[in-house]
Amino acid sequence: MMNAAKDLATEYLRLGGHRLLVMDDNILSTNCWEPDSREAESFWNERIETLNPKRRNEVMSFLPSINAR
Template identity: 45%
Template sequence: MENSSKALADRFRELGGRRVAVIDDNLGSSRDWDGDPPEAAAFWEEDIAPLSDR
């Protein structure tokens, strides 16, 4: 499967991102238990966090 969401996730992981997807009561979110390297954290804040839930 290739789409824009996967491309963002792939780039985040390439930068060393370690967040984990969590599904609880059919609601999805991410957890930052281990912390991300600075480059991955900046990418998350600039390119992923602003996205709508849809």
């Protein structure tokens, strides 16, 4: 399932997504300072936001990390 999670994250970023992974005390979330493209926002809402929390966290783990900036 990890390849599917990576594929979803890659497609989201390819579509113009700007969310960054934020990890705080092993809790994953995202933050976004730039607006996503309409395509990326729709993709996130339809294909990632609807996943169960474990699967969503797997996808988020493939996003660029705020800690790496």
